[in-house]
Amino acid sequence: MEKPLLENRLNVNRRHFLGKLGLGVGGVALGSLLAPDIFKSTGEEGEGLPLGFKHFASKAKRVIYLFQNGAPSQLESFDYKPKLNKMFGEDLPESIRGGQRLTGMTANQEKFPLVGSKFAFSQYGQSGAWVSELFPDIAKIVDDICVIKTMHTEAINHDPALTFMQTGAQVGNRPSMGAWLSYGLGSENKNLPAFCVLLSRGRGNGQGVYSKLWTNGFLDSIHQGVQFSSGEDPILYLNNPEGMDMASRRKMLDHLASLNEMGYREFGDPEIHAKIKQYEMAYRMQTAVPEITDLSKEPDHIIKMYGPDCLVPGTYAANCLLARKLSESGVRFVQLYHQGWDQHGNLVGEMPMQAQDVDRASAALVTDLKQRGLLDETLVIWGGEFGRTNYCQGKLTKENYGRDHHPRCYSLWMAGGGIKAGITYGKTDEFGYNIVEDPVHVHDLHATILHLIGLNHEKLTFKHLGRRFRLTDVHGKLVKGIIA
């Protein structure tokens, strides 16, 4: 008996094969209807999705990052190490240093004399957190913040460390954290940029900041951080020139839009529509921004709270107040940089000035958010790019000393948006040199920040140069211990 099945099987020749393959391709075609983005590059989601692609429920909606640029010493701020005072001038034991590489600035130093904080520490609040006398106002809010003593990083010099802290990579071509957030969450207020940058200069030894720290990297340029001017007008050229009122501006934009629309019909270039939208946003910013910079609704005592410096444009205090106002108006990520924390020498002279610049305003920002009912949805981060050594750089005297860069441990605090308040996380050894318990790597911090804002750091990706990039690269563990 002839077996049709067998025959069928034997008849698979090239023609059949190709015929079947055709069917297969048909299957692919049908399948691709269900996965519409598969044969396109995964481009921007653009205007269509206001919420971006949040992955899960979040506590925080916005972030304010108070970056202390230059690396404030953890040993004079939050990490109390009395043993260093006892061992004043003694050499750092090699067993503790453990082959840690040194910067070019202390590599030739023959000895590494230990030096403790010249500034007294006390415990504050119900949590009993240790804070140095340089930060009396932050000390008053310790029950609202979570101090992480065990941050650690890979870089040992400012530029790579800063870049690492901001973009998750030491090389400067990746998107900044704020750009990732803007990409992931989109803008809350369509009349303002989603990512704003405010700079201020301290009185200590300074390190520069560069626009690569708030770059959009390979993400669409709408996610780039918008740097505000430190002068009187935070956004330049926003006011109408003399002789131009809002009505004629509106008329001009309408005409321009219809001309652009003609251009679009002729060429079909989507960039033309993008341009029209940008004009419209700029027009709306003309009303939105003055409302934000207007202090008339602020009572007198807000000035007392932030310190009168907040009336001087371009100071850290003024930036903190502006950051609160921007955040309150739906700006996703406000990035502050306060420069001047690089105390290689004359730490005793410079650090009090630096602390004075930031202490009152930083604490005021947290309190201010709290009293408006906004702290639970705003994440505040305060810290630098690495720590400082427990030994003296340069000449050690009873009165003064300096500290070099130290990547193995440093302190940072966070408040609000889903953070456990009133705790101290992690432990360093009694030399303040190595981490003993609960290390938090920069990637871990990034993963946790994204988590708090509702984004999964493993899923927030962007395809570029043939691979998917993440803020946390291939690393990052959630720091569960600090999440409320």
Place this chain on the structure above:
Amino acid sequence: MARLEKIVSNFVFFLLFLLAFLLIFESHVTIPYWLQPVGRMHPMVLHFPIALIVMLVLLDLFQSHLEPASFEKVHKVLLYATAVTTSLSAIMGFFLSKEEGYTSDLMALHKWIGVSVSYLVYLLLLTDQKKWWYKITLYSSLVILFFAGHFGAGLTHGMDFLLEPITKNQKKEFTENTPVFEAFIDPILEAKCKGCHNHQKRKGDLDMTSYALMTRGGEHGPVWIQGNPAGSEIIKRALLPLEHEHHMPPEGKPQLTGSELALLKSWISAGADANVSMAQLDPSDTLLMLAKQRMKARQGGGNRPRYDFDFASKDLVASLNNPYRTVVQQTPGSPALDVNIFVKQAFKSEYISELKKIKDQVVSLNLAYMPVKDDDLTTIAALGNLEKLNLNHTDITSAALAYLDKCTRLNSLSLSGTAVDMQLSDGLGQLPALKDVYLWNTSITHDNLTELKKQWPAIRFHLGYQANEEDLIRLTPPLLKNKNKVLERGERIVLEHKLPGVSIRYTIDGSDPDSISSLIYQKPIEIQSFTDIKTIAYKEGWLTSEVQVFEFFVKGASPVEAGLINPPSRKYQGKGAMSLMDFEKGEATNFRAKPWLGYKDKPFAAWVDFGEKPPALQQMVLSFGINMGQYIMPPVQVEIWGGNDLNDVKLLKRLTPPPPDAYRPDAVSGMRVPFATSNFRYYKIKALPVKKLPPWHAGKGSAGWVFVDELFFY
């Protein structure tokens, strides 16, 4: 028939190819709503392959009883039917799996087993029924099918569905009166210890299946010592390093968590009582707190609100979004919506009233800074599921709260910076869920707060920062609006202070200003010549600011030509004589810049020529730099000579200012040199650097510098 076979076989091939494709690109696939019903047919269609594969097996078993020809026919029909329904069912299952809520490991297990069944059946289609491996494939399909079916049923009915009638009786309900041991301790031991310490398996001769057996203990004695957790075997071993031989549970087995260990410890230190229950414990007892925590965790733990209302349609939500109002889903997969309204000038009442369309879905509404009136809140009353309302700095009053009576889920209400007063207390009663009220910057005082707290103990009132009268803070000095240090004739000096209510006082005679007698700044100041304006900011309740000095030059008569009599020091030549008459001011920090001419060994000496028709002049201003750290000092003597012939000039004025007696801040300053009104064509100007720096200076005895950047004539 053959044609039909071919079509069916191709169809199956197509389906399987599609399936493979979908599986490979699974992460990109989204199922449109119109296709979802197809997926939902999976639970129906899957019964065909189950039945048909069983029939194929039966057919195979009874093959010898059938006529070969009819067997062949029946077999073929059955086989094709099986293949089609299996692959269809697999694809439908795939669609169904993409709907919400199917992400468990069980799902993955079911999916991959189901997929392998469909490929195995296709293999059957290609296999000669006579070959021995046909049977193997067939029977393995049956076995795998069993598991696919079992896990699938587990997905829909729950994995314990099958044995539930048996296990159900063993499920315990824990209440406050259940002994802590039974409710919390025993389950921990069950999960982490009893696997190796039971009747069948008595490692270390220890059986932990009952309280009594544990107090008896094993070869190392009892499991615990009452009241002494540190001495108890169970705690000691749990605390040993993981790699230690005696550490329990052994390395590789699930370890006790921190909270489990804490619970065990506090239970032992409370006496390891088998009968004590939560209700009997003191409210401050650590054991009670730990037990409560655990109880909470067991009840689902999550404090995330769950919502039972429907989703608003996507189009509706999209239509409500505009540049000034954002309506966004709070969380993916949640029907709850957050609404923000921004930009005061663009605000319309409709922005609130339109929210009626999504009245069930709005859980958070932010109206801060908007000109919202009490009446606008009538709409908000319709938002029955509202949880968080931000009315900071709006125009509402206490009466507005009356409109919120339907917002029974409202738990956070921000009223900072509004006109609310103590009447607000009346409105709070109708908000049963209210937890936090923010009242910073309102008329509510600390004393009011005590009253409010007494009346509403369940609500937290936040007053925030209160200005402390004794907390005196120094004002910042006034700010200068002018950009240029050299004013045009008639240009005025504009000062300001950002803090409302600050008065600016100033002097122009060089004396220090005070808050009583100095001039009050009321309108922009006009000056005639070089002037240093000293300013302070003053306000009641604040410390007066430090003195801020602004130094201004005014443009005067311009010479036609100028020349230097002595050449400047080699490094500081500026633009030569041009530097003196270009109105370009230098900075006190960079003396190498073009505006500056520097002199040390020789005095500064220059001439100017006012041409054929010289103007009448009576004053010259010499602009010089001070940077004492860099030995740059004010000139010790300045002279001006005049005449109509450059070689025949007479001394008009010689000025010898008092030498500085201490360091002064870096500055660009001026020196006014008045002389009798004259209209000479030529003038010569001389400025002498200090020969020996004064004793208080770090470089005492060395020569100082004089730096000049400009000359002005009036």
